[in-house]
Every structure is written in structure tokens, then in C-alpha cells.
Amino acid sequence: MLNLFTQARRAAGRAAVGAATLALAAASVPAHAQETIKVGVLHSLSGTMAISETTLKDTVLFMVQEQNAKGGVLGKKLEAVVVDPASNWPLFAEKARELIEKEKVAVVFGCWTSVSRKSVLPVFKELNSILFYPVQYEGEESERNVFYTGAAPNQQAIPAVDYLMENEGVKRWVLAGTDYVYPRTTNKILEAYLKSKGVAAEDIMINYTPFGHSDWQTIVADIKKFGSAGKKTAVVSTINGDANVPFYKELGNQGIKATDIPVVAFSVGEEELAGIDTKPLVGHLAAWNYFQSVDTPENEEFIKKWRGYIKNDKRVTNDPMEATVIGFEMWVKAVEKAGTTEPDKVIPALIGVSVPNLSGGFSTMMPNHHITKPVLIGEIKDDGQFDIVEQTPGLIVAEEWSPYLEGSKDLIADWRSPLNCGNFNVKTGKCGGAGQ
Amino acid sequence: MxxxxxxxxxxxxxxxxxxxxxxxxxxxxxxxxxxxxxxxxxxxxxxxxxxxxxxxxxxxxxxxxxxxxxxxxxxxxxxxxxxxxxxxxxxxxxxxxxxxxxxxxxxxxxxxxxxxxxxxxxxxxxxxxxxxxxxxxxxxxxxxxxxxxxxxxxxxxxxxxxxxxxxxxxxxxxxxxxxxxxxxxxxxxxxxxxxxxxxxxxxLLRSVPADASPAVKDAAAAAIAGIERNLALWGAAQNVWYGLSLGSVLLLAAIGLAITFGVMGVINMAHGEMVMLGAYTTFVVQELIRTHNPGLFDWSLIIAIPLAFLFTGLIGVIIERTVIRFLYGRALETLLATWGISLILQQAIRTLFGPTNREVGAPSWMSGSFEIGQLSITYGRLWIIVFALLVFVALLAVLRLTRIGLEMRAVTQNRRMAASMGIRTNWVDAMTFGLGSGIAGMAGVALSQIDNVSPNLGQSYIIDSFLVVVFGGVGNLWGTLVGAMSLGVANKLLEPYAGAVLGKIALLVIVILFIQKRPRGLFALKGRSIEA
Incomplete structure (x- = not known):
């Protein structure tokens, strides 16, 4: 019976999604065929991930409009091609193929979850195109065709843990996450890091919950119990998406305040907080590379233009949006540098490209296809924004292969010649050393 | 003085x-x-x-x-x-x-x-x-x-x-x-x-310095042991309470389905979306109250309950009249059609309200908690249990004591006989489906307090709802009550030992084995079956 359900659900889902995509694709074809450069947008507009990804689609469309107002790229207008992979991982690969083969896009901005990125990787390799991936992720990857503009673990998780150790004197750690690859890898890295800092195994509690978990009573009670061992305790949360709202509600209900057990989250930003009453959450933390409350003229101008474009003066901005903006600007710069949109020319041209980020500095594309970023720690305020309590003094270079994991500590990625390798093993001197 | x-x-x-x-x-x-x-x-x-x-x-x-x-x-x-x-x-x-x-x-x-x-x-x-x-x-x-x-x-x-x-x-x-x-x-x-x-x-007791005298350490250890014994007992009570609370949520989600699936036999995949529409009704009511009459905010949920019932009930009647009535007796087609409807409803809400979560506030009487011994009970959860039981009793009363309830039972037990007695079976079908949908809408009002109000709200409850109804026994409301509560308590008793992920898997396996043994669930209908 259950099997029957899933099959029927899939079939029905496909049909509906297909229809929706057709409509979208048809809408984006211009009336007269002036020569344009096509930019693919591969973000879910329906299904569970629509909550996060729809904003990124709007961000790319906004950037395309801005760029066209400046005269386009290489004298041609940009044209966005939007498809909807509907939070369905295999469909991501199909849609990526459609964008590259049929629509002949020069570049694709897309994906949110790691599993969707893994699903499109073979397509981008086979058809030799470019993907910009704008979300913080677990690292342990560097591909020739992918440019990662979100944070690697050392650009988000590790500085956050350092902050808690130094400023809050935390000695006991709960690593709580949703049960999938990003939390599992990040927690593995964090566990190894904490142990290297002298934290005992019994002072680390690791807990995983299913996607969309909504009944947090037992787990929050466990956290409370774990926190009553006489040592300062903090929760490092890699809880994903929708599950956060009931989690924070339960924390508030059971009276756990940030001054007792602070929670630092890596997946909770302004957009997620828009759905919660944040008064009981004041003081809980998040670590990102950008907050809407960043106080720079660049950010102020960006927010103003964005709200004008989206025609909503309450719309918030968040970190993956900034990562999308940075990626877009880097691509434009690299195309202008290379004088063509040919991926084989643009990919090498992208390395070393430097564009202003919104927190007042410059982000540079490194040879490992990751970018340099500042790390910001923010405390939740009662208006759903973040008060930035700490910012790293300089920019941090991504460690795509974590030095804290057995399988990956000897690996480096360098896509310049002569190395041209995403997983070069410095011990054996060979490309293709297995990651974990 | x-x-x-x-x-x-x-x-x-x-x-x-x-x-x-x-x-x-x-x-x-x-x-x-x-x-x-x-x-x-x-x-x-x-x-x-x-x-x-x-x-x-x-x-x-x-x-x-x-x-x-x-x-x-x-x-x-x-x-x-x-x-x-x-x-x-x-x-x-x-x-x-x-x-x-x-x-x-x-x-x-x-x-x-x-x-x-x-x-x-x-x-x-x-x-x-x-x-x-x-x-x-x-x-x-x-x-x-x-x-x-x-x-x-x-x-x-x-x-x-x-x-x-x-x-x-x-x-x-x-x-x-x-x-x-x-x-x-x-x-x-x-x-x-x-x-x-x-x-x-x-x-505090664990923070006694390591260099304290042995007498001090003994005293602390004795006090800790005493407290731990005490807390273990309270911990068990706490788990049962959490289980009842989870059970009440399952009951709320499933009780509407017990009507549309259990009584009418329609595999209604759009059931979760009815819950979602109820939650959005609460959101709209709260928005209106916030802009027009903030003083009424504490009453917002009470106001939203009948509105959600009427609104989702109406949607249910429309769905029944336009789609489902053509598909009675064709399980697979009903399943596909209602799945399609659920997608349409989700996307409609996404277009109208946007894909992001909407904030539904808690009235003051649902916030906070109180303590019984070492057991901390939150008002929100307590009220949801009360509400779930009230809905259950009200539904039972409607089916047992009212004319429409009598007609519903008559039609589902023997359609042709009921028609011969002059009951308008078409109308009763529409009303029954509307009743099931309306109850799902009321559940949405309660669930808006503990879960995200997003277009995906319903999806997370649909599988659990079917599980409860099938486990409890199709066509039996008491089965739904006992099924929901026992699944809730079993889940919460397993969770501390197996973890949330394994606990859920273990529960599914247990239910599957149980259904193998008793295909008609906990409370099977006796006598000649309605399904023939």
C-alpha cells in the first residue's frame, strides 16, 4: 500500500511539475529573438525547498535586470531562463540537462541542498558547463565545473564554536542536526575539532532528527538535562529549514533562555526568523558571512534596490542571497576578462577574480573554487534581525577538505595548471586521493 | 504595617x-x-x-x-x-x-x-x-x-x-x-x-570543587543520587505526558481522515492540505484582528475555529461535488485525483501568501508553563490535548445523536437501502466529506500553534494520519483515538532510547507487523463489512 502511494505520488508529482515548468519556460522566451546571453536559474519554486530557494531565483532575476540596465555583458543583454526542479533531487539533474543542452545557457545559478548539487554534478561535468552554488555546505568537494560561493565549515562552524568557547566559556556541547549529509559531515568535523581542543567525549552529545521534525519535547528536555551537569553548555544546531520553528518554540516553552544554554545555528537566517515570534529567542546566535544588519553603505544600497525590485519594503535579505550576488558579479567579471562565455575560457578566468562583498570588503575566487569571506556572529534581536557581536578581523580562506577529518586532511584542491586537480593528495603526490 | x-x-x-x-x-x-x-x-x-x-x-x-x-x-x-x-x-x-x-x-x-x-x-x-x-x-x-x-x-x-x-x-x-x-x-x-x-x-551539586573534603563529596554524592532517583520517576511520567501530547496532535490530524477515509473509504491525499488551509485561516483571522482590533487578540483562536471549520468544510464539499463523486469505488483514480488537488492547493497558497512561513502568534493563555512536581507542563500542549478530546467527543455526538449522523451511518453501511428509505445519498456524501474536511481545518487551527504555517504544513501529517486510521481500525472512531494515543506514547517511550530517527523507523516496523497480524487494525468492525 505504501509502495503504491509513493509511486502514484511520484507520477502525479512529475506530471504537475512538468506542466508548471513548461509554463515557466514559455513565459521567459522573449517575443523577438535579439541575440542574448542566457543565464540558467535552477532553484526549486515548489515543494519543501521552495521556502528558501524562491528568494534566490528572485535574486538572480534582480541581478540580471541590474546588469542589463548597465548595458549587459560583452554588449549583449542577459536573459534569465528559470526552471523548477520542484525539490525533487533526480529532477534537478533533468532540469540541469535541459538548461544546458536545450536552452544553451552560459552559466547556471542554482541548488540549495547538497543532495541536489551531487545530483547535478555529473551533468555539469559531462556537458562542461558552469554552476554557481550559493549555500553554506559541508565541504569535502571541489569540482572543476562548480564554484562554491557559500561557506565551507571553517568559514562558519568553526569560528562559531571558537566564539562560544572564548566569549561564553562553553565546556559542554550539544550537536543537534537534521539527519542528512550536511549536518553529519559538519558534526564530524566539529567533533574532531572539539576533541582537538581538549573537550572530553562525555561532554559532547550528538543528536539527529528526521526532516521536518515537529515534536521537540523530548529532545529539548534532554538538552536541558545535559546542560545541568554544572558546566556551561551550548547547542550547535545544524537543524534544517522548517524543523527550526517548532524547535525554537519548544525552547521558549520550556524556558531555556540564551543566557542559560545558547543555541548557535548555521541554517537560521533572517528569512527563517520571519515566521517566528523572536522575543523568546533573543540572544540565541547564528553564524553567517553576511547579515541584513551589516552596517555598510554597500549593504544599505543593495537592500534599497532589492526592495524596490521586489516591491515590498519589508522583504529581508540573507546570506545565500549575498553569495548569489557575489557569484553573479564574479561570473560577469570573468566573462568580460575572457571576452567570451565559453566555459573552458571562463573557468580559468574566474580564479583570482575579486568583487566587493556587502560587508565592506572584497571576496576573491581562490584556486580551490571557493571564495574568501569574513565570518560574522550575530545574536537574534526581538525584531527578527541580528545584532553582530563578532566579526573576524580578516577574510577567511575556505578549507574545502577539512584538516580535522582522517580521509581528507592530506587533500588539497588547485584548479590552476599544472595541478588542475580537485583532490590532490599531498602525501602520495597523486591526483584523485579518495575523500571520505 | x-x-x-x-x-x-x-x-x-x-x-x-x-x-x-x-x-x-x-x-x-x-x-x-x-x-x-x-x-x-x-x-x-x-x-x-x-x-x-x-x-x-x-x-x-x-x-x-x-x-x-x-x-x-x-x-x-x-x-x-x-x-x-x-x-x-x-x-x-x-x-x-x-x-x-x-x-x-x-x-x-x-x-x-x-x-x-x-x-x-x-x-x-x-x-x-x-x-x-x-x-x-x-x-x-x-x-x-x-x-x-x-x-x-x-x-x-x-x-x-x-x-x-x-x-x-x-x-x-x-x-x-x-x-x-x-x-x-x-x-x-x-x-x-x-x-x-x-x-x-x-x-549545582555537580559543581562542588574537586578538591573539597571527602565529607563534602559524600554529602554531594548522596544528594545527587537522591535527586537522580526522584528525577528518573518524574522522567518516566514526563515521557508519558509527551506521548499523550504527541498522541493528541496525531488524533487531531487523523480524526478528519477517520471520516473521509475511515467512514467513506475515500483515499484522500488532500487531507493534509485541509489542515494547512485551517492554519492559514487562523493566520488571516489574526492579521485582521491585528489591524482592526488588537484587543481581541487573545480570542483569535476561538474565533478562528468555527471559521476554519466552515471554510475548509466548504472547500471539502466543493471538492466532493466536482471531483470525488465521479470516482467512488475507484481507489487508484481517487488517490491520484486527490493528490493532484493537494498540489493545486499547495501551489495556490504559495502564490497567494508566498513560500515562506507565516507567523501565527500564541494568545497569552497558551504561552508559558507550570510545574507539577518536577513535571513541566506547557499550557499550549495542555490546551491542544483538551481541544483534541473535545473535537473527538463532539464528532462522536454528531454521528450518534443527530439526524445527519444517522444518515451518514446509514449511507456508508448500505447505500442502496438508505436511498430506498428516501435519504438523499448524494447530499449525505457531500456533507460527510465536508464534515471530515471541516474537522481537518479545525485541527489546522491547533497545529498552527506548534508547527510552521507554510504551504508544506499538510504534507508532514498525511502519512501519520493514514497510519493512525489504519492502525486504529478503519471505520471506527474509538480506534482512531486509541490508535493515536498509543502511537504517540510508544513513539515518546522509544525516542529516549533509540533516538528520533530510529524511534520512528521502529514504530513503523511495529505497525506494519501489527497490520500483518490484524489487517483490520485495533478495533475491527464486526459483522458484515461495509466494503463487501
């Missing part, structure tokens, strides 16, 4: 004592430190203010807590922002003439803890016993050794028994982990803390 006088004189005395101690401390210096807007300096300034006994200190600390303490100018000075944004001098509370541009002094968790400790220390001498009680608790939480002399001073003079015991506890919390305390003193502190018998006491 006598008591008040005693308290006042006590307050005056200890304030004088504190002021004497604080002569060396410099309130002006503290203000200068606050103006640097650095966390370390702010924290240092707070500890100075806490011990200063200066009458202005209370105002400064509470202004900092409320974000009204601002700084600006060259060299930077601090001000208190009064009503209407006017800048006041923090000491004299007089408006300042040449007001510079200002920013609030920043606060983080560390500073927030220092604020709590400082305002606790400052209001230990407050004439209001409720404030003193709060202050005693705050000082206890902060475990600030510097507050010990002040605590001793007020403890000697306190007359209110509740405040006195809170003060004693606060003192014990500080003494227990402090260096250089006599053995007897520390053992006495362990006794006071151990008598609390809760999690917090456990944390």
Missing part, C-alpha cells in the same frame, strides 16, 4: 552598608566604561554599579536591559533615553542641553547575564517582596561571589518566609562552588540545594 516598616528599615540599613563598601568604587568611572561600548567594559561597569548602592544605578541598569542606555558625542558619554527619545543625564535624570547623535550600548549574552546579576543585587533591598524574590533568584543564578556579603546582610533581616528561603538558596548556590568555605558551611549549602530536588540543583 509593622512588616513594611521592618522591611523599609532593613532596606535602608543594607543600602547604607552597601554604600559604605562602595566608596572606593566610582560610578562616574563605570559610566565612562559604559560609553566605550565594549562588552568587557560594560561587564566591568555593571559589577561596579551592582555594588555601588547609588540610587541612580537601578535606573542605569534597567535602561541598559531595555536598550534605552545610549552613548554618543566626543568624548563619548552615556545617556538614558527617556519617553519620546529625549536624552537624560544618567545620574540626575535631567534633560541634557547639547544632545549629540547617539547609539544604544550593545548587549550580548554575557552582558545580559551581568545585567541580571546586577539588577538582582540592586533590588535585593527593594521594599516589594515580589521584587526581592526575583532578585534572590537572579543572584542565585548568577552565582556571583561578590554578591555574598550583600546577600548575608539582607538574609539576616529578611522576614518574608518565601523570600528568605529563596535568599538561603541563592546563598547556598554561591557557597557550594566557592573556594575557601568551611566544611560545615558547604555541607549545609548542599543540604539546602539538595532539598530542591530538580535539574538545577543537580547542576
Amino acid at each position: 509593622l512588616l513594611a516598616l521592618a522591611v523599609l528599615s532593613a532596606a535602608a540599613l543594607s543600602a547604607a552598608a552597601l554604600a559604605g563598601r562602595a566608596e572606593a568604587q566610582d560610578v562616574g568611572g563605570a559610566l565612562a566604561q559604559l560609553a566605550t561600548n565594549k562588552y568587557d567594559d560594560t561587564e566591568a561597569a555593571l559589577s561596579v554599579l551592582a555594588l555601588s548602592g547609588d540610587p541612580a544605578a537601578v535606573g542605569i541598569v534597567s535602561a541598559l536591559a531595555e536598550g534605552r542606555l545610549v552613548f554618543g558625542g566626543t568624548p563619548p558619554r552615556v545617556f538614558i533615553q527617556g519617553e519620546g527619545g529625549a536624552l537624560l543625564d544618567p545620574l540626575t535624570r535631567q534633560p541634557v542641553a547639547d544632545a549629540p547623535a547617539v547609539k544604544p550600548v550593545r548587549v550580548n549574552n554575557r552582558v545580559r547575564r551581568a545585567i541580571e546579576a546586577a539588577s538582582g543585587a540592586l533590588s535585593l533591598v527593594s521594599p516589594d517582596p515580589a521584587k526581592r524574590l526575583e532578585a534572590a533568584q537572579a543572584v542565585g543564578r548568577s552565582r556571583d561571589v561578590a554578591a555574598l556579603p550583600a546577600l548575608d546582610a539582607v538574609l539576616a533581616k529578611e522576614t518574608d518566609p518565601k523570600v528568605k528561603s529563596a535568599l538561603a538558596l541563592a546563598r547556598a548556590s554561591i557557597v557550594i562552588g566557592q573556594a575557601g568555605v568551611s566544611e560545615a558551611d558547604r555541607i549545609a549549602a548542599i543540604e539546602v540545594v539538595g532539598a530542591q530536588g530538580n535539574q538545577d540543583a543537580l547542576a
